[in-house]
Amino acid sequence: MDYLVTHLSPGSLPLVNHIGLSQIEILGHGSLTLGHEEYEALGHYQNGFCLVHTSKAAAWSFPVLLLQKVSYSAIALRYAVAVALQDLDSRRYTEGLALSGQESALAFSHFTRASSAFQEAMRQSAKPVDHVETLATFYFHYVYLTHQRAVNKEELQKLSQAVVGYLQRSSIGDVLARSTTESAAAMTPSMRSFLCRLLLWVYREDVYAMGYRCAGQVARYMSDRPKLLRRLCVVSRPALQLNWGTLYPTEQRLDDVFSAQHLDMLVRMIQLQFQITEFGWSAMSDECSGTPRPEARNAQIEEKLNLIETDFSPTFQMVTMPDDSHPNPACDLVESAAVFVTIYYAWKMIYYRCAGMPEDMIQEVLAMLMQAAQHTIRKVHLKDLRRALLAAVIETKNPIHKDWIMSKLGPRWRLVLEHALDRHSRLGKHVSIWTLYELASDTSGICVTQIADTDTERNAIAILNSESTVDAVVNAVDKELGALREINSVIHNNPELCFKEFKAHDNITALLESLGFAVEKHAYGLDTSFVAEYGQGGRLVTICSEYDALEGVGHACGHNLIATASIASFLGIAAALKQSGAPGRVRILGCPAEEGGGGKIKLIQAGAFNDVDAALMVHASTPLDIPQPDGAAAVGGRSVAIFRGIFTGEPAHAGVVPWNGINALDAASLTYSAISMLRQQIRPTDRLNLYIKEGGQMTNIITARSVVEVGVRTLTLGENEKLQERVRNCFKGAALATGCKIEFESVYVYSQPDIMTTLLTMNPLNRMDTYADLHSNEPLCHEFTDIMSRHFDSHFHGDMRDPHISGGGSDFGNVSYECPSLHPLFIIPTLPTDNVHAPGFTRAAGEPAAFDAAIKAAKGIAVLGVRVLADEEFAKRMREAYEEDMKKCN
Numbered sequence: 001m002d003y004l005v006t007h008l009s010p011g012s013l014p015l016v017n018h019i020g021l022s023q024i025e026i027l028g029h030g031s032l033t034l035g036h037e038e039y040e041a042l043g044h045y046q047n048g049f050c051l052v053h054t055s056k057a058a059a060w061s062f063p064v065l066l067l068q069k070v071s072y073s074a075i076a077l078r079y080a081v082a083v084a085l086q087d088l089d090s091r092r093y094t095e096g097l098a099l100s101g102q103e104s105a106l107a108f109s110h111f112t113r114a115s116s117a118f119q120e121a122m123r124q125s126a127k128p129v130d131h132v133e134t135l136a137t138f139y140f141h142y143v144y145l146t147h148q149r150a151v152n153k154e155e156l157q158k159l160s161q162a163v164v165g166y167l168q169r170s171s172i173g174d175v176l177a178r179s180t181t182e183s184a185a186a187m188t189p190s191m192r193s194f195l196c197r198l199l200l201w202v203y204r205e206d207v208y209a210m211g212y213r214c215a216g217q218v219a220r221y222m223s224d225r226p227k228l229l230r231r232l233c234v235v236s237r238p239a240l241q242l243n244w245g246t247l248y249p250t251e252q253r254l255d256d257v258f259s260a261q262h263l264d265m266l267v268r269m270i271q272l273q274f275q276i277t278e279f280g281w282s283a284m285s286d287e288c289s290g291t292p293r294p295e296a297r298n299a300q301i302e303e304k305l306n307l308i309e310t311d312f313s314p315t316f317q318m319v320t321m322p323d324d325s326h327p328n329p330a331c332d333l334v335e336s337a338a339v340f341v342t343i344y345y346a347w348k349m350i351y352y353r354c355a356g357m358p359e360d361m362i363q364e365v366l367a368m369l370m371q372a373a374q375h376t377i378r379k380v381h382l383k384d385l386r387r388a389l390l391a392a393v394i395e396t397k398n399p400i401h402k403d404w405i406m407s408k409l410g411p412r413w414r415l416v417l418e419h420a421l422d423r424h425s426r427l428g429k430h431v432s433i434w435t436l437y438e439l440a441s442d443t444s445g446i447c448v449t450q451i452a453d454t455d456t457e458r459n460a461i462a463i464l465n466s467e468s469t470v471d472a473v474v475n476a477v478d479k480e481l482g483a484l485r486e487i488n489s490v491i492h493n494n495p496e497l498c499f500k501e502f503k504a505h506d507n508i509t510a511l512l513e514s515l516g517f518a519v520e521k522h523a524y525g526l527d528t529s530f531v532a533e534y535g536q537g538g539r540l541v542t543i544c545s546e547y548d549a550l551e552g553v554g555h556a557c558g559h560n561l562i563a564t565a566s567i568a569s570f571l572g573i574a575a576a577l578k579q580s581g582a583p584g585r586v587r588i589l590g591c592p593a594e595e596g597g598g599g600k601i602k603l604i605q606a607g608a609f610n611d612v613d614a615a616l617m618v619h620a621s622t623p624l625d626i627p628q629p630d631g632a633a634a635v636g637g638r639s640v641a642i643f644r645g646i647f648t649g650e651p652a653h654a655g656v657v658p659w660n661g662i663n664a665l666d667a668a669s670l671t672y673s674a675i676s677m678l679r680q681q682i683r684p685t686d687r688l689n690l691y692i693k694e695g696g697q698m699t700n701i702i703t704a705r706s707v708v709e710v711g712v713r714t715l716t717l718g719e720n721e722k723l724q725e726r727v728r729n730c731f732k733g734a735a736l737a738t739g740c741k742i743e744f745e746s747v748y749v750y751s752q753p754d755i756m757t758t759l760l761t762m763n764p765l766n767r768m769d770t771y772a773d774l775h776s777n778e779p780l781c782h783e784f785t786d787i788m789s790r791h792f793d794s795h796f797h798g799d800m801r802d803p804h805i806s807g808g809g810s811d812f813g814n815v816s817y818e819c820p821s822l823h824p825l826f827i828i829p830t831l832p833t834d835n836v837h838a839p840g841f842t843r844a845a846g847e848p849a850a851f852d853a854a855i856k857a858a859k860g861i862a863v864l865g866v867r868v869l870a871d872e873e874f875a876k877r878m879r880e881a882y883e884e885d886m887k888k889c890n
Contacts, residue, residue, distance in 0.1 A: 572862030640809030661702025
């Protein structure tokens with residue numbers, strides 16, 4: 001089937017998947033037919049390609065704007081399709097999929113046809129120069145050539161010369177930089193700003209190409225004209241706002257305002273990279289020939305390094321100040337700043353190494369780089385940042401940091417790095433960044449070897465599937481029992497309410513960092529969330545960690561045990577992956593505010609579970625009404641919604657003019673009675689619990705405001721939504737009968753008003769304000785019970801035909817709607833009078849026996865997580881069971 005991308009209007013590319021015709025008509029250039037592969041690639045252009053080249057929200061980023069601007073040009077669009085196909089091919093390789101070669105051949109076909117058409121257009125000298133098409137073509141040409149497996153240095157050299165020739169002939173730089181010229185006056189401000197930004201992007205790609213020891217003419221041309229560069233930077237700042245117009249969201253406009261300094265810093269760093277790259281290649285040549293290094297260049301570079309740190313000190317301070325000193329270290333502004341600071345320190349470190357600076361100075365810069373890099377975990381897809389991390393990985397002596405960085409690099413650099421490190425370790429030499437660039441300029445031989453040689457990966461997976469994995473898990477957890485006991489005790493003795501778990505957050509992240517893991521603090525926009533990850537490629541298992549407490553009774557739900565178990569499971573899976581060398585990733589995700597705040601719901605909305613293959617956690621429990629003594633893996637949880645109805649009446653003197661009042665307490669009383677009578681018409685498994693939260697203050701005033709809070713519990717999310725509507729009708733009827741106004745608000749949202757506040761009037765509550773019912777994945781359930789029985793002599797209930805249904809609810813139920821999930825309950829010793837959410841359980845959760853039970857369950861979860869990562873057939877059955885389960889819910 002063929003597809004049509006019609007003339008793209010601003011903002012239309014985000015809807016590219018909705019476009020589906022048979023042929024594309026490119027205005028002024030005839031027709032261009034796109035098949036399924038090209039159509040898929042254009043969708044990937046936004047969802048994949050843009051993520052590598054910009055930190056902006058993809059839908060409103062400059063690459064998307066560029067595609068919209070060149071949609072009239074068959075030449076430029078062919079180039080765009082070529083680079084998108086090329087990037088899609090690279091992504092599939094990263095994910096370990098076999099390459100058919102179709103995308104590579106198709107990308108090359110589009111590239112060569114576009115190149116021929118462009119050369120023909122350039123020969124037609126009588127034709128006016130189309131600057132948008134020309135600069136866009138140059139940009140895509142650079143991207144395609146620098147991302148080939150065998151970089152064509154000769155072609156890059158010719159391209160760089162061609163761009164300089166165009167700049168000289170057209171004087172486009174001067175035209176854009178000087179608004180007083182006749183040519184500039186003929187341009188709209190939006191077009192002028194757009195072209196300035198595009199020219200800067202071409203300049204950046206030329207500097208990028210210099211890493212392969214070619215190109216550089218454009219970089220030299222621009223660097224010799226510092227005033228022109230500064231002016232281009234200033235004029236380009238509003239490019240997105242001017243060109244997207246009224247469609248451009250307010251939050252994106254604000255982001256542009258706050259990030260203006262980052263754009264200036266980027267341009268300055270491109271100049272710096274040009275000089276350091278020239279210096280580095282020169283130093284490498286001099287080292288071979290014995291020629292002394294040019295000391296004058298050192299002084300120039302060091303002066304620019306110092307000026308950047310001085311001129312952009314607020315950006316550096318934003319990243320390097322203590323976490324509790326800035327408002328939200330996970331906000332986009334801080335993340336963006338961290339990207340630029342990380343890149344800066346990488347180039348400073350590269351320069352120090354090339355200049356032969358003392359080792360302690362290099363390691364000091366490396367430490368600052370890694371400090372900034374901890375804020376960039378969600379941005380590691382950026383190619384400039386990946387190159388910065390590449391510089392770090394060849395300098396760091398920390399194996400955990402090395403493994404983490406290796407997992408974030410693209411396939412080209414990962415293969416090159418592994419090859420170089422192996423070769424140089426045998427020779428006893430230090431690997432330089434320039435050596436890596438030399439190797440990366442032709443990775444075709446390395447790549448073919450890696451693809452063809454699957455024995456190593458098979459062996460690694462076999463190790464991961466073997467009994468030795470259980471030993472690796474147990475040993476890794478037992479090794480850290482002292483630290484785990486301490487963190488369990490610290491969290492238990494310092495209970496914190498939802499969204500205020502600051503001590504728990506800091507203590508857990510400090511422990512993970514002390515064990516060598518890179519941790520993203522304050523993750524996904526939540527102050528008390530965190531993320532750490534280990535491994536590379538393959539599937540991803542997320543271990544959910546909870547650590548909030550209950551008001552008045554502390555850890556009466558045992559979340560100290562959940563936090564401890566999650567850390568233990570994470571350590572166990574990481575150790576198994578490290579031992580085997582197999583592909584696969586494990587992530588520990590800090591999940592605040594389970595007790596009434598819906599923390600996981602907010603994490604879902606932020607995308608924390610988008611790429612997760614399985615989500616796992618455990619929960620403590622009192623003895624259950626089941627024959628198995630140690631707990632239950634076959635668990636179901638009720639869907640829970642808690643919301644308030646707020647009645648507003650009219651006050652009046654109750655003794656003098658009561659007829660002038662509208663009694664909100666009457667409305668609350670009627671609601672209470674109506675819901676009480678509704679109970680006899682609901683299912684036996686449903687629960688309705690309510691109380692009057694506010695009901696007036698004085699007897700001589702007609703109550704003008706009352707609040708009724710109600711909890712709706714059902715077996716499924718769908719049933720909950722239906723019952724909610726019936727309950728809301730009770731409120732509405734009372735409002736109608738008394739003449740009051742009625743508004744509704746979700747308690748989960750209300751509990752954290754500074755994150756999100758939603759006041760809903762007579763409308764259905766947002767589905768994401770409801771705790772969904774828990775769907776335990778059957779293959780995961782059966783495997784966990786088998787693991788616990790075989791390896792840990794523990795017996796869990798695992799019959800999904802008769803699951804234990806918890807009377808409570810959890811936002812992990814919402815997670816179970818996102819991916820295959822398991823939430824076993826492990827039993828801890830309690831007194832017969834101890835109940836969950838009561839003081840007796842708080843005491844029990846702090847006992848050594850409870851810790852032991854949590855650790856045993858955590859080891860089982862770790863072995864289960866390894867099975868998900870290692871066993872393709874098991875993972876397939878797990879996914880199929882999840883999809884079948886979700887079909888029943890829809």
